[in-house]
Amino acid sequence: MSNVLRIALVDPNDESRDSLKSMLLSMDTVWLEADCSRYEFFPEVIEQTTPDVGVISLDSDSEKAIGLIERLVKDVPDTVILAMSESTDGHLILQTIRAGAREFLTLPLSRGDLSAALLRVGQQKFGTADGGNRGCEVIAVAGATGGVGSTSTAVNLGCIIASDTRNSVALLDLDMALGDADVFLDALPDYTLADVVQNVSRLDIQLLKQSLTKHSSGLYLLPRPVELHDTTDITEEDIRRVIGLLKASFSHVVIDLSKTYSAIDLAALEAASRVVLVTQLDLPCLRNVVRLMMSFEEIEGLSSKVDIVVNRAGLESGQISLKKAKETLGREIFALLPNDYRTMVEVRNNGVPLISQAPKAEITQAMRDLATKLRGEDDSQNAGRSKSNERKWKMFWPGAAKT
Structure with a gap:
């Protein structure tokens, strides 16, 4: 489970409840598990959803709300209770704290005050200095183009990370038209991304996991829609919501993007904490890497998250040297995956991941090393991705040097 705080809210006042819901939905370190408009229904909501935090507004009926706090503190001690009210009356605050509320928040609530309160809860619950901010990876x-092996990389990375029982991992296939992550895993899913998008506002963590297909490696798969017409109604906002729910449910989410770099793909890129850009050492691929990096730099914070991974390294013919590629890109190559066509064809056709099909193969070890490096690299290493060579690699793209 990721360190994302799951929250349930009760407030009979529609206006203040909607305001708080909007604030919570905009925060990527929390997941709004449920909201309720009646005090008497809230204990059942808490029982069904078992959230980390219960937020209770006092203003509609402070006596009933304080009684609710006392009941929940006794019945569900693992749920931290936060109270909120427009009143700053000292007697009310004292009653609320004595009833067992962890904190008393004054309405109207600022995002900073809410974030600070949730951070303190996260620090106590997860035992980390940054609390809930240590979320899902x-x-x-x-x-860089079709056929470079990005899907095989995504699938096998997911399976390798999931093989560690300390992790919970979901794989999201965003190649809406031609995605085949299910083929790599020999899976016959009951539900797809289209089903989850239709029900995302009503899903909780338990229902989400029931909607995913679990592989023997421990990886959970959310595949692309079956019918092409099911893709047309999926928006980037839908994808943000789905990723948010996955982040609240898993320690790691691996996303296999399409090659169209659509608005949906860009929404996923912005939500990512790391981006693996898979390429090969040939002119069309390197040219596309340059073009993509130029575009990524226009989106704040995106280019610094990108790690370039060369697939099929060691292919005997038609490849540009690694040295020349580095000079062209002006960036270090993050990892190399060796060329092993026979093994990868077997893996794909058998629907079995590398760790099961060929655990001792060089390509499998390279994938393991990539997974370890992705999880272990800290932000100080990102500082080495200097922009000093930007002008040099931009010259590789026609017309860029003139701008």
Whole structure:
């Protein structure tokens, strides 16, 4: 489970409840598990959803709300209770704290005050200095062009990370038209991304996991829609909501992007904490990497998250040297995956991941090393991705040097 705080809210006042819901939905370190408009229904909501935090507004009926706090503190001690009210009356605050509320928040609530309160809850619950901010690791896997092996990289990374029982991992296939992550896993899913998008506002963590297909490696798969017409109604906002729910449910989310770099793909890239850009050492691929990096730099914070991974390294013919590629890109190559066509064809056709099909193969070890490096690299290493060579690699793209 990721360190995302799951929250349930009760407030009979529609206006203040909607305001708080909007604030919570905009925060990527929390997940709004449920909201309720009646005090008497809230204990059942808490019982069904078992959230980390219950937020209770006092203003509609402070006596009933304080009684509710006392009941929940006794019945569900693992749920931290936060109270909120427009009143700053000292007697009310004292009653609320004595009833067992962890904190008393004054309405109207600022985002900073709410974030600070939730941070303190996260620190106590997860035992980390940054509390809920230590959320799910979202790894988006992109390709410089079709056929470079981005899907095989995403699937096998997910399976390797999931093989560690300390992790819970979901794989999201965002290649809406031609995605085949299910083929790599020999899976016959009951539900797809289209089903989850239709019900995302009503899903909780338990229902989400029931909607995913679990592989023997421990990886959970959310595949692309079956019918092409089911893709047309899926928006980037839908994808943000789905990723948010996955982040609240898993320690790692791996996203296999399409090669269209649509608005949906860009929303996923922005939500990612790491981006693996898979390429090969040939002119069309490197040219596309340059073009993509130029575009990524226009989106705040995106280019610094990108790690370039060369697939099929060691292919005997038609490849540009690694030294020349580095000079062209002006960036270090994050990892190399060796060329092993026979093994990868077997893996794909058998629907079995590398760790099961060929656990001792060089390509499998390279994938393991990539997974370890992705999870272990800290932000100080990102500082080495200097922009000093930007002008040099931009010259590789026609017309860029003139701008």
